[in-house]
Amino acid sequence: MSSRDRRFSVNELNSPVHKQFREAHEGHAPHAGLDSSRASTGVVWCSERAQEHGFADAPNEWANLGQGAPEVDDDIEGSFERPHTLNISVNSREYGPTAGIKPLRVAIANLYNSHHRKGKDSQYTWENVAVVPGGRAGLIRIAAVLNNAYLGFFIPDYTAYNEMLGLFKNFAAIPSPLSEADGYHIHPEKIADEIARGTSVILTSNPRNPTGQMVKNPELAEIQDIARNRATLIMDEFYGGYNYTSDCDGTTVSAADNIKDVNEDDVILIDGLTKRFRLPGWRVAWIIGPKAFISAIGSCGSYLDGGTNVPFQEAAIPMLEPNKVLQEMKALQRHFRTKRDYVLSRLKEIGFEIKLVPDSTFYIWLDLRGLPEAINDGLNFFQQCLKEKVIVVPGIFFDLNPAKRRDLFDSPCHHFVRLSYGPRMETLESGLAGIERVVKRYP
Numbered sequence: 001m002s003s004r005d006r007r008f009s010v011n012e013l014n015s016p017v018h019k020q021f022r023e024a025h026e027g028h029a030p031h032a033g034l035d036s037s038r039a040s041t042g043v044v045w046c047s048e049r050a051q052e053h054g055f056a057d058a059p060n061e062w063a064n065l066g067q068g069a070p071e072v073d074d075d076i077e078g079s080f081e082r083p084h085t086l087n088i089s090v091n092s093r094e095y096g097p098t099a100g101i102k103p104l105r106v107a108i109a110n111l112y113n114s115h116h117r118k119g120k121d122s123q124y125t126w127e128n129v130a131v132v133p134g135g136r137a138g139l140i141r142i143a144a145v146l147n148n149a150y151l152g153f154f155i156p157d158y159t160a161y162n163e164m165l166g167l168f169k170n171f172a173a174i175p176s177p178l179s180e181a182d183g184y185h186i187h188p189e190k191i192a193d194e195i196a197r198g199t200s201v202i203l204t205s206n207p208r209n210p211t212g213q214m215v216k217n218p219e220l221a222e223i224q225d226i227a228r229n230r231a232t233l234i235m236d237e238f239y240g241g242y243n244y245t246s247d248c249d250g251t252t253v254s255a256a257d258n259i260k261d262v263n264e265d266d267v268i269l270i271d272g273l274t275k276r277f278r279l280p281g282w283r284v285a286w287i288i289g290p291k292a293f294i295s296a297i298g299s300c301g302s303y304l305d306g307g308t309n310v311p312f313q314e315a316a317i318p319m320l321e322p323n324k325v326l327q328e329m330k331a332l333q334r335h336f337r338t339k340r341d342y343v344l345s346r347l348k349e350i351g352f353e354i355k356l357v358p359d360s361t362f363y364i365w366l367d368l369r370g371l372p373e374a375i376n377d378g379l380n381f382f383q384q385c386l387k388e389k390v391i392v393v394p395g396i397f398f399d400l401n402p403a404k405r406r407d408l409f410d411s412p413c414h415h416f417v418r419l420s421y422g423p424r425m426e427t428l429e430s431g432l433a434g435i436e437r438v439v440k441r442y443p
Helices: 003-007 016-024 042-052 102-116 135-145 160-167 188-196 219-227 291-304 310-320 322-350 378-386 425-440
Strands: 129-132 149-155 171-177 201-205 232-236 267-272 285-288 363-367 416-420
Touching: 016 378, 042 378, 102 129, 102 285, 102 310, 102 322, 129 135, 129 291, 135 160, 135 232, 135 267, 135 285, 135 291, 149 160, 188 201, 188 219, 219 232, 285 291, 310 322, 322 363, 322 425, 378 416, 378 425
Parallel strands: 149 171, 149 201, 201 232, 232 267
Antiparallel strands: 129 285, 267 285, 363 416
């Protein structure tokens, strides 16, 4: 077998979408060296390809199961109605603090103390909170203040990490694959191994995007005990509210439960209104951690992003009352668990084997290897879905490779797609009907 046979899959050699992917991404071309300004996150790349098929002209005719966004309407039973207008104060016309306005920081600290720190001596204050203009901006701020370090992360994971980890040179990003056979689970032993080989910063989403799995207590507490005083944990908790393991009782998953001292434990949490409050367009997120970290993270906003829109910060404050949030999480979990069960049932009817049932998030990590060869890889399946006005995200985008040290088509994620059940039920119905038509074209 030649090196070319080993490097490229059979499908790739005759696949226009594979060629298009390589030409658009630095490091994935056979000889690399393209202009990196053309690079984009996986979801954006998929949206661009969909626009070539007419998505931008008539988005309502499409089933977008690719973008990681929850439905934003007000008709979820038990959910509070979102604001339809903003009361814009005179003060909000001024530049806001780059760490966020104090009343919102107080409200966020209060929410975490109520839901995760009851009875504990160490409590969060507003100085433990920085408000940032969205999750990506938050991750960029965190990356900007990291010291020289090996930063460990686990694959598959959130596509935007790839761009963030490749942007900064003050740390070296070291990928560590998780086992498919083990349900992509992060065991405490995995963390111990990472630290033992010199990793001093660990970044992970929990619950995990794209696999829909999470680490919960007591294992989460054990991981934090192992890392304490040995490594900084950066926990992306944007999907913490989408927890289906506690019978939809409103419980939110967070490493904040296990922190001993909020100013000593090197644990940085990032969350926001985007996912569990279903307000992605507001771009209001927050970072929680030791005061020293938060001071630096707040200050670096002055040269990175300028801070978060002040009127939306003011409007967010009443949403964060702890009892209100608990009821909201109950409604969220019931509603999205119902959608998860529907999508899994339909996929089984279509003929997919579901090996990994998500216990969190609103994603399904869909294995395509049972399909005919022509559509059993993520890119070709994605391309055929576009013909049915359906968008999914090929799995290779979640096999993060910021240093471009290897070819992505050697990836174990190549035969997967991420499918989102975030959209409304009618969109899911339409999207699954389109997927069924794709599968039936290849008996």
